[in-house]
Amino acid sequence: MTEIAEHPARRPGAATDEAIRVETLHKSFGALEVLKGVSLTAHKGDVVAIIGGSGSGKSTCLRCINFLETPTSGRIVIAGEEVALRPDGTPASRRQIERLRSRLGMVFQAFNLWTHRTLLENVIEVPVHVLGVPRAEAVDRARGLLARVGLSEKADTYPAFLSGGQQQRAAIARALAIEPSAMLFDEPTSALDPELVGEVLGVIRDLASEGRTMILVTHEMKFAREVADHVIYLHNGLIEEEGPPEALFGAPRSDRLRQFLKSVG
Amino acid sequence: MPALAFALDLATSLDLLAYSPPGWGANLLRGLANSLKIAFGAFGLGLLIGIAGAYGKLYGGPVLRDLLAVYTTVVRAVPELVLILILYFAVTDAVNQLLVALGQPRIQLSGLVAGIAVLGVVQGAYATEVLRGAIQAVPPGQIEAARAYGMPPVMLARRVTLPAMLPFAIPGLANLWLIATKDTALLAIVGFGELTQETRQAAGTTKAYFTFYLAAGALYLMVTLISGTLFRRLEGWARRGQPSLRGTAS
Ligand SMILES: Nc1ncnc2c1ncn2[C@@H]1O[C@H](COP(=O)(O)OP(=O)(O)OP(=O)(O)O)[C@@H](O)[C@H]1O
Numbered sequence: 333m334t335e336i337a338e339h340p341a342r343r344p345g346a347a348t349d350e351a352i353r354v355e356t357l358h359k360s361f362g363a364l365e366v367l368k369g370v371s372l373t374a375h376k377g378d379v380v381a382i383i384g385g386s387g388s389g390k391s392t393c394l395r396c397i398n399f400l401e402t403p404t405s406g407r408i409v410i411a412g413e414e415v416a417l418r419p420d421g422t423p424a425s426r427r428q429i430e431r432l433r434s435r436l437g438m439v440f441q442a443f444n445l446w447t448h449r450t451l452l453e454n455v456i457e458v459p460v461h462v463l464g465v466p467r468a469e470a471v472d473r474a475r476g477l478l479a480r481v482g483l484s485e486k487a488d489t490y491p492a493f494l495s496g497g498q499q500q501r502a503a504i505a506r507a508l509a510i511e512p513s514a515m516l517f518d519e520p521t522s523a524l525d526p527e528l529v530g531e532v533l534g535v536i537r538d539l540a541s542e543g544r545t546m547i548l549v550t551h552e553m554k555f556a557r558e559v560a561d562h563v564i565y566l567h568n569g570l571i572e573e574e575g576p577p578e579a580l581f582g583a584p585r586s587d588r589l590r591q592f593l594k595s596v597g
Numbered sequence: 598m599p600a601l602a603f604a605l606d607l608a609t610s611l612d613l614l615a616y617s618p619p620g621w622g623a624n625l626l627r628g629l630a631n632s633l634k635i636a637f638g639a640f641g642l643g644l645l646i647g648i649a650g651a652y653g654k655l656y657g658g659p660v661l662r663d664l665l666a667v668y669t670t671v672v673r674a675v676p677e678l679v680l681i682l683i684l685y686f687a688v689t690d691a692v693n694q695l696l697v698a699l700g701q702p703r704i705q706l707s708g709l710v711a712g713i714a715v716l717g718v719v720q721g722a723y724a725t726e727v728l729r730g731a732i733q734a735v736p737p738g739q740i741e742a743a744r745a746y747g748m749p750p751v752m753l754a755r756r757v758t759l760p761a762m763l764p765f766a767i768p769g770l771a772n773l774w775l776i777a778t779k780d781t782a783l784l785a786i787v788g789f790g791e792l793t794q795e796t797r798q799a800a801g802t803t804k805a806y807f808t809f810y811l812a813a814g815a816l817y818l819m820v821t822l823i824s825g826t827l828f829r830r831l832e833g834w835a836r837r838g839q840p841s842l843r844g845t846a847s
């Protein structure tokens with residue numbers, strides 16, 4: 333859909349190659365301030381990895397980008413289109429949020445496939461019902477995507493009958509089916525048995541190398557170093573350090589990051 | 598000669614149950630049809646109320662939630678027979694007062710409509726609780742995924758939440774359906790010609806109480822057995838995505 337790019341609410345001066353831009357994002361849950369002013373930009377084709385300790389706000393930050401959580405304050409610009417907010421910080425237009433979301437492919441730690449639908453049905457669900465793609469066309473594309481993640485044989489199987497790695501690969505196919513302008517991964521391999529991690533990382537590596545824009549929250553440091561263009565280390569709701577992976581992993585400047593990297597091996 | 602007496606008895610019983618007069622079979626079947634109509638209507642109305650009620654309780658504001666709590670508590674606390682009397686007479690009365698105030702002639706509320714309305718309201722209270730529990734049993738991640746992909750609320754309910762909660766709701770809904778079929782008998786009290794009322798009439802006229810009540814019992818049992826089969830199939834379909842608890846054998 334080109335309407336995202338053509339939307340009038342484009343920020344003056346925003347570079348057109350920005351896929352996602354987050355400015356001074358704050359988020360509190362009651363009295364608990366989880367994000368204390370996080371800013372990040374993902375240019376088209378960039379892989380931005382977010383690392384950090386448990387509870388540092390990585391998931392919250394990712395979820396704010398597609399408004400699964402409502403930011404307390406801050407601005408979010410997706411493909412040049414700024415999300416309109418009311419003075420109280422809630423989105424002004426549900427439809428705008430839905431339209432933006434339908435172009436952000438989110439992949440969850442717990443897969444979150446729809447268990448009453450087969451893999452094929454999971455993959456065509458959003459294209460057919462949200463984006464209005466003709467069913468036959470969606471099915472063709474879905475078969476191609478399932479083949480790409482190595483699940484052709486399982487198209488008519490229900491998710492509960494598959495391994496975690498297979499489910500996550502199907503969830504990635506579901507995200508690809510919407511032809512996402514950017515993909516959001518929240519610890520996609522954390523719920524997997526160690527021997528299944530590789531197959532999922534393999535798929536993500538492929539996607540990174542074909543120039544997909546993605547924001548990737550991960551605990552897999554080696555992987556982040558390998559695929560990311562830009563790494564953000566989040567600590568206590570603030571960006572403690574960021575930069576290219578060689579710098580962050582090779583020559584961390586802050587003590588906290590050094591300690592963190594040591595603790596995760 | 599008990600055997601002979603029994604045979605004679607059976608013969609007269611069968612005569613009494615014959616479809617056309619002097620048999621009363623047609624009356625019983627008409628009663629059964631009426632009972633099923635009310636049960637269907639009430640169950641359907643109850644489902645609609647239940648879906649709305651469950652969503653209201655889960656996502657509504659405080660006032661709506663309080664109102665729904667009053668509704669489910671009161672309806673489930675008061676005996677259905679009393680509710681039927683209250684609602685039937687009170688509702689008829691209210692409708693007529695309204696009509697009179699508008700200068701329209703009074704009406705007699707049809708037993709069918711009143712029965713469906715009254716039992717539907719009762720069913721709705723139980724269905725609200727059954728469906729609320731079932732919706733809460735849906736893994737939140739599945740609903741979140743639908744939101745994350747831009748599904749608007751109504752589509753999300755129709756495509757994700759409701760089908761996903763079905764496996765958890767069906768056992769409770771099957772119970773509600775059986776209760777609906779049997780609660781239709783309560784409408785005999787307001788003189789509606791459902792199965793129990795027709796049976797009473799036939800039995801009273803012929804004095805063959807045992808024959809007719811046994812026949813009515815058999816008809817109710819038949820309805821239950823057929824419903825059981827249908828609900829088992831429905832449950833199997835609704836659970837298609839879930840591995841059997843017995844393992845992969847079945
Ligand atoms: N819905 C919520 N309500 C209240 N507190 C929340 C909620 N979601 C997250 N939090 C809190 O916000 C903080 C940050 O959570 P978040 O999930 O973003 O951390 P994370 O960096 O993703 O951690 P992990 O690596 O364990 O996934 C935590 O202290 C968490 O308890």
Ligand SMILES: [Mg+2]
Nearest residue numbers: 390391392519
């Ligand atoms: Mg997290």
